[in-house]
Amino acid sequence: PSPPVSQAPEEEESNTEQPETEDPEDTSFSAPFLPYTTFEQRCENPRSGLDSAGRAFPDIQGEVADENNWIRAWSHELYLWYDEIIDVDPESLPTPEYFEKMKTPETTASGAPKDKFHFTLPTDEWIQISQAGVSAGYGATFAILSSSPPRQVVVAYTQPNSPATAPETNLRRGDTILEIDGVSMIDGSDLDTLNNGLFPGNGETHSFVIENLDGTQREITMTSGPITETPVQNVSILETNNGLVGYMTFNDHIATSEALLINAMEQFRDANISDLILDLRYNGGGFLDIASELGYMIAGPQAATGRVFENLQFSDKHPDFNPVTGEQLVDRPFKTTTQGFSVNPGSPLPTINLPRLFVLTGPRTCSASESLMNGLRGIDIEIIQIGNTTCGKPYGFYPFDNCGTTYFSIQFGGVNEKGFGEYSDGFSPANITQPEGVELPGCLVSDDFTRQLGDPLEGMTRAALQYREDTSCPLTTARLKPAARVGWQNLGKANADVVKFVNGKWVAQP
Structure with a gap:
């Protein structure tokens, strides 16, 4: 495993529709x-x-x-x-x-x-994604804001050094897809052509008509290829009246993120930031030890050393020992040194020693991202949530290969130092009008595709900065519309209100 x-x-x-068969x-x-x-x-x-x-x-x-x-x-x-x-x-x-x-x-x-x-x-695909962050595509992740006519599909984010960001293409967050291979995205009936263009296999070429944020239109052609994800992006330091604020987009707890997170934390430490905005709105999870490392780097040694990040609880068959590794079930403290994912193991981690963390979230904020939030709450680091309700996954698994397929089946739950781990309906900002998950301080805010990630005027980032100033939230009069689904999604039929995902794939870029 x-x-x-x-x-x-x-x-x-x-x-x-499938024919009925005997159950x-x-x-x-x-x-x-x-x-x-x-x-x-x-x-x-x-x-x-x-x-x-x-x-x-x-x-x-x-x-x-x-x-x-x-x-x-x-x-x-x-x-x-x-x-x-x-x-x-x-x-x-x-x-x-x-x-x-x-x-x-x-x-x-x-x-x-x-x-x-x-x-x-497929096992070979899992190895590529989890270890190297490699999958086939253009290097653009699309958000489907409306899956049925009139459809709306926009670019959520891109990967550097990819077909999507080549000079002749230059896709940017918020660009709208109007047409694929001659089929209208807005009301075209050829769903296969639209889906094949949005989510290609390796080596496919497709043409697009794009509307830029300024309303101008252009035609581009992209050929898909192996894309290496950059899971940490947009590391920046924002100047405010009350000190420096760090920001970074963190999209995936994959192996390569270890080195990138360390580099970002060193920048924040050296700048002596007073707060951090951690953008997890598209982070579906990954390795728990990466989340543990990040939690320690945020909280620092005084708050986190020797304290539980997340303890694993297996079925009642295995109350004392991990049935996969054979190890005795003991407290699992925050990781204080590198674990060897993408840097040599055993080196001390840099820390920024913050008493609170601003987290930008959405329905794709899941699993290890929620474990990070819950683990920090367990040691009394305040989590201020800006965005929308997270997915609700306090569970994990050891992937097992058999015959070329890697199986993911829930094997354990996780609890923080205080023994809390029941957030199966997610975490929600406290001002949400219809209670959903565990409520946290913060604000209900929509994903803002009119601004780039990390822009201090982007909706969620701006709300975090405002809340930091006076604990106020943007005005909301009703429950926000369901957040856009982001990732490998098929466009539904005209009556499809819920966009589901293709072939059981779970990462935001696959």
Whole structure:
């Protein structure tokens, strides 16, 4: 398995009605549970050759039932709510469908699914994304503000040194997509062309008509390719009447973020900032140890050394030991030194020693990002939330590879030093008109696509600076419209109010 991850998946969308089939849950099935290692890497289509580390793949010839039996036994041993799974015959379904059955059918008090975070990725893709931040695309992440006609799709953010930011393209946050390959984005009926253009495979070329923020239009052509994400961007220091304020956009807790976060914190430390605005509005999570490092760098040694960042709680089968690593379950303090993700391990981390943190959030603020907020709250660092309700994922998992698919299935919950970890409906700014998640001080503010990220006049950043001055919020008379969905999204049919995501992918750029 990979290191522990707290990361948000996205749901797969299907625009095709499926014929009704007999539900395996309607039939009774019972069989003993063998150790999941009994069926490990017994594959219907075994891999051959070497993996990314130069090791021979361990696959041997097997059947679909072997892969399903591995999922069944693995889930029974490690899934947090193993006793809520309705058992299903491993010979009854294809493997992807079988995996979907191996989760709790229960709902939360609000009626939402108890487990919204059950997904898979091709193993080679997971390795590229988690270790190097590499995926196919243009280097532009799109926000779908309206998924049905009249549609509106804008650029949310871009990656440097990518097709999207090449001089001949120069896409910027807030640019509107009017047309793709001759099909109108606003009211075109050819959804396949629109979706293929927005979310291409590697090496695809598509043409676009773009409307700039100033209202001018232009035509561009982009060819997709491997994109290396820069997870920390827009590091800047803002001058105010009450001292210097640091700002940075942090979009992903991937391995490469470790070095970038350290560099940003060194800049903030040397400038002696008095506050930090941490923009997590598009950060879906990632490695918990990255979040722990960042929390320590923000809070500093006096507040955080030796204190719990996030303790893991597994199912009642495993009250004392981590069932994946075999380690005894003990307090997990804030990481005070580098962990070796993208810099050598063991070096002391720089700190800025702040008693509070301004966090910019949205529905894509998830998992490890929420763990950071909760961990700091546990040691009495004040979290001031500007934006919208976070996704609500106080859970995590160890990714497991079997037969070329990496499986993500909830295995543990996380609690802070005070023992709190129940934020399954997310965190919400205190002035939200309809209570949703755990309320925090701050302001309900929409995502502002008319300004660049880090611009002090951008809506969320401006609200954070204003709240810092006098604790006031922008006026709101009603609940904000649902925040834009950002990431790998398919455009829905005309009556689709909720935009779902493609192929279970969960990162904002994939």
